Amino acid sequence: MSYLDKISDIYDHIAQGTALDAFEEYYAENVVMILEDGTEVEGKDTNRERENEFFDSVEAFHGIDITAITSNEEEGTTAVESAMEVTFKGGDRVTLEQVAVQEWDGDKIIRERFYATQNS
Structure with missing residues (x-):
């Protein structure tokens, strides 16, 4: 399975409401996630807690639109531009x-960085 297939599968999971299943399958134990403000969150357990907090804060999920998705198969890098509508x-x-x-190492994401805006 290519990196493009893997990242597409992750976002399919998000659209179907099973994002945490994809998290368990595709993220490394030592993953580092870099949030929009530059904060680095290290480790799968800590990031799982953060993801659960986000999903627990959502009252309704109205959908996600993938506007761009790409991969560099040789370098093991993927990128996704998306817009998600939620009611908190x-x-x-x-x-x-x-x-x-x-950034991927084999079948697992070892680093993920987010750049985001919020529109009401």
Whole structure:
């Protein structure tokens, strides 16, 4: 399976509401995620908690639109531009626009960096 196939599968999981299944399958134990503000979150367990907190804060998921997706198969790098509409619990419906860049080691993501904006 190519890196493009793998990242496409992850975003298919997000669209179907099974993002955490993809997280378990595709992320390395020592993954480092770099958030929009530059904060580095190290380790799968810590990032799983962060992901769970995000999904627990969502009242309704209205869909995701992938506007661009690419891979560099030789370098093991993928990138996805997306827009996701959610309503947060007790909050407004917003569009989260994001670019995520993933670095792979074999079948696992070892580093992911996010660039994002939020539009209400």
